[in-house]
Amino acid sequence: MISTKRRVFLKGTLAAGTVGAAVGAGLLAPSKLLAAWSADMFDTESMEDAMNAVAGTTDMQQSDDIDLSAPEIAENGAVVPISVEAHMDNVEEIAVFAEANNRSLTGRYVFASGAKPKASMRIRLGDTSDVIAAVKADGNWYMTSRNVEVTVGGCGG
Numbered sequence: 001m002i003s004t005k006r007r008v009f010l011k012g013t014l015a016a017g018t019v020g021a022a023v024g025a026g027l028l029a030p031s032k033l034l035a036a037w038s039a040d041m042f043d044t045e046s047m048e049d050a051m052n053a054v055a056g057t058t059d060m061q062q063s064d065d066i067d068l069s070a071p072e073i074a075e076n077g078a079v080v081p082i083s084v085e086a087h088m089d090n091v092e093e094i095a096v097f098a099e100a101n102n103r104s105l106t107g108r109y110v111f112a113s114g115a116k117p118k119a120s121m122r123i124r125l126g127d128t129s130d131v132i133a134a135v136k137a138d139g140n141w142y143m144t145s146r147n148v149e150v151t152v153g154g155c156g157g
Helices: 004-024 031-035 047-055
Strands: 066-069 080-086 091-098 105-110 118-123 129-137 140-150
Touching: 047 091, 047 105, 047 129, 066 129, 066 140, 080 091, 080 129, 080 140, 091 118, 105 118
Parallel strands: none
Antiparallel strands: 066 080, 080 118, 091 105, 091 129, 129 140
């Protein structure tokens, strides 16, 4: 006769093994998030290609309604804090580019209707670079930029 504790243990072990196998097989992956992933955007080799991949254009209007927070001097290019907030209605996307990086697109955020259009991240800068924040609102693209001087290398430095 199997004791109650042993039976509970065996059921728990079986359940954990089943969940582990499902995770390992990718059956519990957040497919809604993964479906939006576009490696092509991040694999572009020039700033223009990256902007075209994200926005379909490089012609974006300058806007004072975008706050781009970045240090003037980054002592370590491997971890540069960046924050973007858009003070516009109907913001759909925020994209961040680093002009001097081999892969210019450093982040892309898509917002649900009514979400606060703000994104913070730490990016890697290989050299002193203009960091560009692009915002899509009401179907149009707007941008602002800031130069960040890097004193110690980040991307391969």
